[in-house]
Amino acid sequence: MSTTTTARGQLVGKVALVTGASRGIGAAIARRLAREGAAVAITYHSSPGHADKVVESITSAGGKAVAIAADAADAEAVRASVNGTVETFGRLDILVNNAGGGPFGPFEQLTVDDFDRSVAVNIRSVFVATQAALRHLGDGGRIISIGSVFAERMPVPNGTPYSLTKAAIGGFTRALARELGPRAITVNNVQPGPVDTDSNPADGDIASVMIPLTPAGRFASPEELTGLIVYLAGPESGYVTGATINIDGGYTV
Template identity: 55%
Template sequence: MTAAVRGEGGDRPLAGKVALVTGGSRGIGAAIALRLAADGAAVALTYRSRAEAAEQVVKEIEGAGGSAWAVPADSGDAEAVWSSVAGAVDRFGRLDILVNNAGVGVLGPFEQLSLEDIDRVLRTNVRAPFLAAQAAAAHLTEGGRIISIGSCMAERVAFPGGSLYATSKAALSGLTRTLARELGPRGITANLVTPGPIDTDMNPADGESAPLQAGLTALGAYGRAADVAATVAHLAGEGGRYITGASLAVDGGFAI
C-alpha cells in the first residue's frame, strides 16, 4: 500500500482537521484515509473484519508523521455506526469530515434476491450513511464536510444483476441533496462521489469481467483508488467550500 500524494506544493491543507472514513481498511476507503492524512487530517477509520489491513493503514499514516485510529464497526449495525462517530470525537476532540465509504454489494437476478440480501444491503449502504450523517452533524461546525461514496451504477446499469446495489447507491443522491439544503445554513457541505470501475482487490483490473467494464468507459480503462481519493480530498479542502449537493463522477466516462 502506498500513501497518496499530498496536495499541490507538498502542503497540508487539512492540518488540524479530523476525518472519519467508514470502511477504510482497503481499496477506495484506504486510499481516502491515506490521502486525507497526507493532507494533514487526523483520521479515524472503521473496518468490519479486516483488523490487520486496518492497522496497516494506521501504521502507514503514523509512519509518515500523521495520526490515525482504526475502530471495528459493522456499518450494518446502528449502534456501531453511532459509536464510531462518538469514538472519533472522543479520540481526536472534534470531527470535521465524514466520508461514508463502507458498502456491500449483492449482485444477482432481481427475482432471486432474498429479503436478507435486501435488508443487509440497505442497512449498510443507505441506513448507515444516514445515521452517520445524523451523528456527525451534532459535531460538525462551519466548514464541515459530509462526503458519500456512491457508484456509477446508480446512473447507468450497463449489465443485469445490479438492481439492489444500484438502488442502494441511488438513494445517496437524495440524501446528499437534502443534507446540502439542511446543513448549508450552518456552512456544512454535503457531496457525492460516484466511482466507476476502480482497480481494487474486490474488482481488480485484471479480473474476469475487467475487459467488459473497462470497455464501457469512455477512456477504455480502469481508474485507481487514488483518483477517487483525490476528488474526496478536493471536496474536503478549501477548494470544495462552494460545492454542495453535487454528484461528481470519477468513472472514466462510464455513465455518459
C-alpha cells in the same frame, strides 16, 4: 519517500472519519487525507489486519490515525465509531461515508434479508453516521459520500439492489445540502466508475464489460479518486454542495 507524508497540508488541524477504509478506495482516501494533514479515523468490519496496515502507514509517516471496528450494517456500531473518533481526536470536521457493498444475484432469487442488508450498509449507515456526525460538525464541516456510477448505469444483470441503494445517495445528498446550507456544512456525493480494488480487480470478470464502455479504456487506481475528495474536504470547496460528481473515465457519457 512515503506517499502518506504531509505534503501541502490543506487539512492541517482537521479530523476525518472514513468508513469502510481498511482497503481499496477507503484506504486510499484515508492515506491522502492524512497526507494533507488531517487526523484520520477509519472503520473496518472483517479486515483488522488490513486496517492496522492503513493506520501504520499513516502513523509511520508522522500522521495520526486510529482504526475502529464497526459493521456498517450495525447502527449502534456506526454511531459508536463517530463518538470514538471524537473521543480520540477531540473533534470531527470531515465525514466520508465510504462503506458499501451488498449481495449481487438474479433479482427473483434474492431474499428480503439480502435487500435489508443492502439497505443497511449502503443507505442506513450513511443516514446514521451523518446524523451522529452532525452533533459534532461545526461551520465548514464536510460530508462526502462515496456512491457509484451503477446508480446511473448498471452494465450487467444481477445488480438491482446495489443500483437502487446507490441511487438513493444522490437524493439524500441534494436534500441534506439544502438543510445544512445555513450551517455552512457541505454535502456531496462522489460516484466512482471502474476502480481496481481487491473486490473489483481490473482483470476480473466484469472488466471485459466495463472497459469497452469506458472511454478511458481502463480501470482507475484508488489514488486517482483522492484529489477530488481532498478538494471537497478542504477550504476551497465551500460553494460546492448538493453535487453528484462522477469519476468514471467517461463511463456515464
